Amino acid sequence: MRHSTWVAWAAGLLVAAGTAETASAQGRSVERARDRVERIDIRRDRDRDWDRDRNRRDRNDEWEHRRRARELEEILRRRHDDDRHRHNAPPFCRDGRGHPVHGRQWCREKGYGLGSRDVWRRVTWGNVVYRRPRSIHDGRLSRATLADILGAVLIGRFDAHSRALGYRDPLYGRWYEGGTVLQITSGAYPIAQVIDRNRDGRADSILLYGL
Helix, strand or coil, X not given: CHHHHHHHXXXXXXXXXXXXXHHHHHHHXXXXXXXXXXXXXXXHHHHHHHHHHHHHHHHHHHHHHHHHHHHHHHHHHHHHHHHHHHHCCCHHHHCCCCECCCEHHHHXXXXXXXXXXXCEEEECCCCCECCCCCCCCCCCXXXXXXXXXXXXXXXXXXXXXXXXXXXXXXXXXXXXXXXXXXXXXXXXXXXXXXXXXXXXXXXXXXXXXXX
């Protein structure tokens, strides 16, 4: 009887130990499965973030490509219009001598240029009104000050022209000829001239450098 009791007790211990080991193994399996799920979730989140960033970059690249294409199209259209206008230039502008009374600058401001090698061309960008009084004592004007004088739209066009020329320096300005000519530069490189000869606060002509 005692022997049977001892055997039953030992068997119970073995069953309990086996059950505990089985439970421990199951617990480890569950933990490993949970770790795998977490790693899968992390990879899925990382891939989703990467896809989202890639799509954003693709959209930005497409927008930038379209913007540059529009800028180039506008530059080519203006150049075509300018070429037609220059074809009708007076002989003293075509040969580079300039107006017999008003000089060479007259040809540029009228949009005729000075022969085929002239680097300045006139553009027609609507009615440009100065938004603040000019002062020849201003010294070098920052881009923000130029925007105050000419407006953000016109400054944006000068930015586009500067990029088309390959310049990346900030825009600056300076008054010349008693405040009748506002010279625009990208760093030290000429970009444009805004001219108001009669000083009525409206641009008589706008000249772009190159292209």
